[in-house]
Amino acid sequence: MPFLTPDQREELCRRYKAGERMSALAREYGVNPSSICDLLASRGIPRHPRKRPRPPVVEPPCFCEVCGAGPLPRKFRFCKPCKVRREADYMNEWRKKMLAAGRCPACGGTMDRKKGVCQHCFDLINTRRLAKKAICFAGYGGRCACCGEANPVFLSIDHVNNDGAERRRKGIYPGTGTGWHLYYWLIKHKFPPGYQVLCFNCQWGKRLCGICPHQRKPQS
Numbered sequence: 001m002p003f004l005t006p007d008q009r010e011e012l013c014r015r016y017k018a019g020e021r022m023s024a025l026a027r028e029y030g031v032n033p034s035s036i037c038d039l040l041a042s043r044g045i046p047r048h049p050r051k052r053p054r055p056p057v058v059e060p061p062c063f064c065e066v067c068g069a070g071p072l073p074r075k076f077r078f079c080k081p082c083k084v085r086r087e088a089d090y091m092n093e094w095r096k097k098m099l100a101a102g103r104c105p106a107c108g109g110t111m112d113r114k115k116g117v118c119q120h121c122f123d124l125i126n127t128r129r130l131a132k133k134a135i136c137f138a139g140y141g142g143r144c145a146c147c148g149e150a151n152p153v154f155l156s157i158d159h160v161n162n163d164g165a166e167r168r169r170k171g172i173y174p175g176t177g178t179g180w181h182l183y184y185w186l187i188k189h190k191f192p193p194g195y196q197v198l199c200f201n202c203q204w205g206k207r208l209c210g211i212c213p214h215q216r217k218p219q220s
């Protein structure tokens with residue numbers, strides 16, 4: 001309490017001990033009640049007992065309004081799965097409405113028919129996908145495992161055991177299982193073994209010859 005003199009502090013403490021109310025003292029001295037609390041605490045002066053104890057707050061338990069799961073934390077209307085489903089449903093409805101109105105289904109902006117979204121969303125999605133691609137390549141060494149090419153434009157993810165088509169058929173990956181579908185999957189699964197970064201040259205070399213010609217060392 002920088003704005004009270006030592007004398008005022010003494011007096012304040014004395015009057016509080018004599019039974020005056022904190023709120024009245026705070027008003028009179030023009031200070032915050034919390035700073036009086038601090039002052040009293042610093043001098044070890046016990047607080048007055050509350051006249052009327054506060055009634056304990058008893059909230060009725062909450063249950064999910066959709067599936068009845070619970071009890072849930074206070075003020076929750078839905079359990080987590082129902083909440084996620086409701087939000088997804090809402091967004092799907094919204095997207096449908098926007099598409100029907102010829103607007104961008106991501107933001108409601110002006111649609112670019114060729115891209116399926118507006119220019120702004122297209123750029124945003126592209127940036128995110130490129131970032132995921134970079135994370136994915138970095139997770140596998142960031143350069144071609146054969147020749148060391150590091151320019152991301154030339155790089156792609158290679159199935160070490162050439163089982164990419166088979167794994168795609170089995171439906172292991174989301175979507176097409178290529179490009180960013182694959183990058184997202186690899187990041188989600190924390191870069192499992194069986195994949196490597198190869199440049200397109202080395203990938204073709206491997207595909208055509210079984211082993212990239214770079215790896216065929218001249219016999220000596």
Ligand SMILES: [Zn+2]
Pocket residue numbers: 064065066067068069078079080081082083
């Ligand atoms: Zn529920």
Ligand SMILES: [Zn+2]
Pocket residue numbers: 104105106107108109117118119120121122
């Ligand atoms: Zn948009």
Ligand SMILES: [Zn+2]
Pocket residue numbers: 144145146147148149198199200201202203
């Ligand atoms: Zn290479």
Ligand SMILES: [Zn+2]
Pocket residue numbers: 146147201202205212213214215
């Ligand atoms: Zn190579």
